[in-house]
Amino acid sequence: MANALRFARGLSTVRNALTTSSRNVRLISTTPKKQDTLAADTAPKTVEDFANPSKTKNWVSFGFDTKDQEFDKNTMHASFFFSVTLCLVFGAFVWAYAPDPLLRDWAQREAFLELRRREAAGLEPVSPDYVDVSKIHLPSDEELGAMDIII
Numbered sequence: 297m298a299n300a301l302r303f304a305r306g307l308s309t310v311r312n313a314l315t316t317s318s319r320n321v322r323l324i325s326t327t328p329k330k331q332d333t334l335a336a337d338t339a340p341k342t343v344e345d346f347a348n349p350s351k352t353k354n355w356v357s358f359g360f361d362t363k364d365q366e367f368d369k370n371t372m373h374a375s376f377f378f379s380v381t382l383c384l385v386f387g388a389f390v391w392a393y394a395p396d397p398l399l400r401d402w403a404q405r406e407a408f409l410e411l412r413r414r415e416a417a418g419l420e421p422v423s424p425d426y427v428d429v430s431k432i433h434l435p436s437d438e439e440l441g442a443m444d445i446i447i
Contacts, residue, residue, distance in 0.1 A: 360371035396402070411421055 355365050357365075357368050358372040359368075360375070361368040414421055
């Protein structure tokens, strides 16, 4: 049985190696392309083109303004400054140093004060009569049966 399992494991290893190698093969097509493209001729052709190069010739907008390149750039920088610097950095600072909204610190502090008060008065930390005994319903020994009780 052990030999059969080893043999099956070896077959799965060989199968994984074959499928991995077949996935990594790139097929190269030597047929001519239907739509061959040429590089765009963007070089200046006249003396005036050399003297006055246009900055907006290959301009791609950031999406804020499609007509004015300077306004588009300034708006992009301003929006990223406000969103990253003000919202993320200062927002994280405010969130980290904000007061505790769930009052967990207050509850723990109040518990320590109550423990000190009870110790100073000579009382137990928690009174055994905290809950009225008549309101507690415990199962009888017959209802528990052979159930183990771990305290």
